Amino acid sequence: MILGLIATLFGCGDGKPGLFSANGYHRGKDKVWYKASNGMGYSANELDGVDVATFSIRSLKSSINGQTSDFGIDATQVYYGADKIEGVDVATFEYLYSGYTRDKNAVFYMSSLLTRDVTHFALVGDDFVRDAQNVYFGSNVFSDDAVHFARVGGDCSDFYKDSRKCWHFINEIHGADPATLRYLGADYAADANHLYHQTNPMEGADIHSFQILKDKYSKDARHVYLESLPIEGADPASFRILDAYHTLDAKRCYYSSQVIPDADPASFQLVESGYAKDAQRVFLLGKAIEGADPGTFRVQNNAAGISSDASHYYSMWDRKD
Numbered sequence: 001m002i003l004g005l006i007a008t009l010f011g012c013g014d015g016k017p018g019l020f021s022a023n024g025y026h027r028g029k030d031k032v033w034y035k036a037s038n039g040m041g042y043s044a045n046e047l048d049g050v051d052v053a054t055f056s057i058r059s060l061k062s063s064i065n066g067q068t069s070d071f072g073i074d075a076t077q078v079y080y081g082a083d084k085i086e087g088v089d090v091a092t093f094e095y096l097y098s099g100y101t102r103d104k105n106a107v108f109y110m111s112s113l114l115t116r117d118v119t120h121f122a123l124v125g126d127d128f129v130r131d132a133q134n135v136y137f138g139s140n141v142f143s144d145d146a147v148h149f150a151r152v153g154g155d156c157s158d159f160y161k162d163s164r165k166c167w168h169f170i171n172e173i174h175g176a177d178p179a180t181l182r183y184l185g186a187d188y189a190a191d192a193n194h195l196y197h198q199t200n201p202m203e204g205a206d207i208h209s210f211q212i213l214k215d216k217y218s219k220d221a222r223h224v225y226l227e228s229l230p231i232e233g234a235d236p237a238s239f240r241i242l243d244a245y246h247t248l249d250a251k252r253c254y255y256s257s258q259v260i261p262d263a264d265p266a267s268f269q270l271v272e273s274g275y276a277k278d279a280q281r282v283f284l285l286g287k288a289i290e291g292a293d294p295g296t297f298r299v300q301n302n303a304a305g306i307s308s309d310a311s312h313y314y315s316m317w318d319r320k321d
Contacts, residue, residue: 017044025057025072032072034082045082051075060095064123069095083111099138100129107131109139125151125160127169135162137170153183158198166191168198175201185212200228215244224249226257233259242270245286253278255286262288272299275307282307289317 015028017035019042026033032047032055047055051074059068071093072079078088080101089103096102099110107114107121107129115121117131128149129136135143143149145162152159158169159181166176168187173196180192187198195202195210197218202225209221217239218225224234224247231247231254238250246268247254253263253276260276260283267279276283282292289307296310305316313320 024070027052027055034072034079036081043082047072047079047082048084049077050079051077060093062095062097064097067097071095071101080108080111085111087113097123097129109136112139114139124149125157126155127158128160142170148178152181152189157183158187159183159189168196171199173199184210187216188212188218197225197228202228204230213241215241217241217247229257231257242268242276243273245274246270246276255283258286260286271297272302274302275299282309284317287317289314289319291319 015026015031016033017026021035023035023037026035026044030052032050032052033044034047035042035044050072054075056073057070058073059070061068073090073093076090078085078090078093085101085108087106088108089105092104094102100114101108102118102121105118106116107118114136115131115134117133120130120132122130124130124135127137128142130146130149133144133146134141135146135149143162143165145164148163150161151157152161152166160167161178161181163178166173166178166181168189176196177191177193181189182191183189184195189196190207195205195207204223205225206220206222210218211220212218216227219236219239221236223230224236224239225231233252234254235249235251239247240249241247245256248265248268250265253260253265253268262281263283264278264280268276269278270276271282274285277294277297279294282289282294282297284305291312292307292314293309293311298308300306300308300313307314
């Protein structure tokens with residue numbers, strides 16, 4: 001029983017890995033295993049058909065981004081984790097990028113054949129690859145219009161299009177016009193008819209006066225937006241951003257897109273993450289801490305929601321006498 005427990009934790013004498021063995025390849029006398037953690041446990045899978053005598057672990061460097069990835073390789077075969085890459089030519093095998101590899105005959109994703117069109121294979125942006133016909137995301141065909149598929153905007157953009165569709169990353173922007181789609185910055189784009197935040201149309205937004213602010217806020221001549229939705233009643237001319245959640249204009253203060261009741265914009269200021277105050281009140285996440293004194297208020301432990309003033313302690317919004 002004790003020997004069985006030791007084998008489970010530290011591995012067997014024949015080289016099979018146990019719980020405390022490092023992840024990766026483990027070579028025994030007659031077999032090779034690949035160990036990988038999965039949630040609370042692990043798997044130790046034997047490599048099928050491996051030639052133990054010529055097996056080695058090779059760390060291959062990408063010619064695209066300089067990153068490296070480990071592969072199990074013997075005289076005639078290559079393994080991605082525990083899975084054999086069928087039909088690979090070992091002599092010309094190379095690592096490309098984020099799970100993609102190739103040899104002189106084919107391109108692979110992980111252990112699966114992706115395409116045999118090695119000549120036209122290329123990256124598109126940071127997220128996709130292509131051959132002459134298709135665009136792929138992982139092992140799946142994402143678009144069959146590789147000729148027209150392109151990133152919209154610069155290197156920071158997550159917008160893409162082909163001749164029929166537009167996307168933010170892998171999510172389709174329904175109804176967007178590929179012919180006129182253009183990148184505005186951050187997560188914003190526009191076509192001839194609409195402004196978009198990611199995949200969502202910003203209904204009623206005016207492209208001619210539109211400005212990207214920061215922290216997912218934007219505005220035009222008539223509205224202020226948080227992501228794709230207008231902040232009801234906010235005044236674009238006097239709107240100011242204090243942090244990602246606290247904003248104000250000449251008449252109101254806001255937490256996210258909600259008005260903070262009775263807050264005074266003229267004296268409103270941040271205290272600490274999540275906390276703010278004006279001349280009369282203290283607020284946590286946009287809600288008043290009843291009775292708290294702004295003049296003597298201090299945050300004692302932000303993570304625990306503990307604060308105090310000269311007379312009392314507070315747990316979140318509740319006073320502790």
